[in-house]
Amino acid sequence: MSSAFEWDGHGMFMQWSRPVTTAAVYFICCIAHNRALPSLNALGGRYLDRLSVAHNIALTLFSALVFVNAASLLLAEVRLTGWHNFLCAPVQPGAHAALRGDLHRWCYVYYVSKYYELLDTALLIARRKRIILLHALHHGLIPVVMYLLFEGGAPPHHQLSYSSSSPPPTHCRRPTAANPPTRYKVSRPTCLQASQCPWLG
Numbered sequence: 001m002s003s004a005f006e007w008d009g010h011g012m013f014m015q016w017s018r019p020v021t022t023a024a025v026y027f028i029c030c031i032a033h034n035r036a037l038p039s040l041n042a043l044g045g046r047y048l049d050r051l052s053v054a055h056n057i058a059l060t061l062f063s064a065l066v067f068v069n070a071a072s073l074l075l076a077e078v079r080l081t082g083w084h085n086f087l088c089a090p091v092q093p094g095a096h097a098a099l100r101g102d103l104h105r106w107c108y109v110y111y112v113s114k115y116y117e118l119l120d121t122a123l124l125i126a127r128r129k130r131i132i133l134l135h136a137l138h139h140g141l142i143p144v145v146m147y148l149l150f151e152g153g154a155p156p157h158h159q160l161s162y163s164s165s166s167p168p169p170t171h172c173r174r175p176t177a178a179n180p181p182t183r184y185k186v187s188r189p190t191c192l193q194a195s196q197c198p199w200l201g
Helices: 018-041 046-081 083-087 102-116 118-124 132-149 157-160 190-195
Strands: 088-090 171-173 183-186
Touching: 018 118, 018 132, 046 083, 046 102, 046 118, 083 088, 102 132, 118 132
Parallel strands: none
Antiparallel strands: 088 183, 171 183
């Protein structure tokens, strides 16, 4: 992949209306399904079984693909810049770092995959299974959260690792004997955090 990728607000799923509309329609469908469930006849059969197997295999292969590519990009940049410069870049007042390059491209691909994973719920509906609250919140809100992190300029490890937890720290310090403490902004992903991205759900 080239380094031409940039989160500019004009690509597929880069507009706020996409994740918000998707979440609204998704929650309406889940509520409607659960309310109608007592009157629905159970479905099953080999077709759904085969579709579920194919779906899970596709997600597994996709996760491996993202992991290999993201990890290789992270390790290459660590070797090039060193750990400290990799994790903490000096703050430039008034500057807004553009989210571009191969690593952010893979984060974007991971974000888009959250829409495909709505098929998890479609399969449950086809099997006439009740959609539990935790499942609905996870699949419905993760695209919204990841969009907000992208739009806010959060680095990839925040986009991928903190999308369903408490806000991450945004600054770190490295005081030395020769220089007073300097404020640094966390602007790049850690290898460990980003390597977790394919397994976050």
